[in-house]
Amino acid sequence: MxxxxxxxxxxxxxxxxxxxxxxxxxxxxxxxxxxxxxxxxxxxxxxxxxxxxxxxxxxxxxxxxxxxxxxxxxxxxLIQVPEGRRIFPNMGVRENLELGSYGRARKNRAKNLEKVFDTFPRLKERIGQFAGTLSGGEQQMLAIGRGLMAEPKLxxxxxxxxxxxPLLVEEMFALIERLNGAGLAxxxxxxxxxxxxxxxxxxxxxxxxxxxxxxxxxxxxxxxxxxxxxxxx
Known part of the structure; x- marks a missing residue:
């Protein structure tokens, strides 16, 4: 690939x-x-x-x-989730996610948003919050979710x-394993x-x-x- x-x-x-x-x-x-x-x-x-x-x-x-x-x-x-998350702190969770589909998979935005919320239920709970108010782990979920909105091949x-x-690191690696288990390179x-x-x-x-x-x-x-x-x- x-x-x-x-x-x-x-x-x-x-x-x-x-x-x-x-x-x-x-x-x-x-x-x-x-x-x-x-x-x-x-x-x-x-x-x-x-x-x-x-x-x-x-x-x-x-x-x-x-x-x-x-x-x-x-x-x-080919989609990258950059170091340091690079979210938009003064925008909401939904807006950050929707930006992920700006250049790719725009027509599937609603469907992919639901997929991201299925993967990260905590983001759905915080959908009305500004991204900058999320915890570090939640911001990393948001950054990865934004990447998933573009339907990456890699x-x-x-x-x-x-x-x-350390606990969130364990969760993050478990998440990566699940994403790969669904076929994502x-x-x-x-x-x-x-x-x-x-x-x-x-x-x-x-x-x-x-x-x-x-x-x-x-x-x-x-x-x-x-x-x-x-x-x-």
């Missing part, structure tokens, strides 16, 4: 991504792991068309995304567990190594703008270098 080959990108004279290769197949969860500053957010921005790649190629659903605008990428079904989740309590970009590897079928570990380690999740989790670097073992 998504194939990235030799991806190079950066800002000004600074090169951030140095030949990234990765792929996501239909219906699977792929974890992209790494600490702050290794290039994960830059990768997401390139995939969403917000930064022009300097080299390599990105193919989504059989089509190259080179020279494709962010709006066209959304229309194709959903990129950028640090969905960031800033959540997910690229999970996270610092939470242990839980991401428990959930994903395959994983890529990014260091200094390049893939340092990749493979099926169980093999990556057992790798001595990963255990030493990220788990302190």
């Amino acid at each position: 998504l194939e990235v080959t030799g991806l190079v990108a950066g800002y000004g004279s600074t090169e951030i991504l140095r030949g990234i290769d990765l792929r996501v197949e239909a219906g699977e969860i792929v974890a992209v792991l790494g600490s702050n500053g290794v290039g994960k957010t830059t990768l997401n921005m390139v995939l969403s068309g917000l930064i022009e790649p300097r080299g390599g190629d990105i193919r989504f659903d059989g089509r190259s995304l080179k020279g494709t605008s962010p709006a066209e990428i959304v229309a194709a079904g 959903l990129i989740l950028d640090e969905p567990s960031l800033g959540l309590s 997910i690229m999970l970009v996270e610092q939470n190594v242990v839980q991401s590897l428990e959930l994903a079928s395959r994983a890529y570990v990014v260091e200094n703008g390049a893939v340092a380690l990749s493979g099926d999740a169980a093999t990556v989790a057992a790798d001595p270098e990963l255990r030493r670097t990220y788990l302190g073992l």
Whole structure:
């Protein structure tokens, strides 16, 4: 579904991504792991068309995304839930969700809104509230719900567990598993190594703008270098 080959990108004279290769197949969860500053957010921005790649190629659903605008990428079904939620705090819950269908799936807005409320009953309970008054966990639900409103073929989740309590982190990963169980392909970009590897079928570990380690999740989790670097073992 998504194939990235030799991806190079950066800002000004600074090169951030140095030949990234990765792929996501239909219906699977792929974890992209790494600490702050290794290039994960830059990768997401390139995939969403917000930064022009300097080299390599990105193919989504059989089509190259080179020279494709962010709006066209959304229309194709590649949807990102960005780090930090990026909701509109002074707008209501319903309005935030409806904005998710602005560029894709507009005709199914009412049906998809009910699906989101089935997935997140708490959002339905708070439908009249301003988004900025929601708890951190509820705001993350809102951000994911907004992404689901666009009927994604592939959903990129950028640090969905960031800033959540341990209990809410457990709930968030359970939600991701349910969404994938319904057939949604997910690229999970996270610092939470242990839980991401428990959930994903395959994983890529990014260091200094390049893939340092990749493979099926169980093999990556057992790798001595990963255990030493990220788990302190």
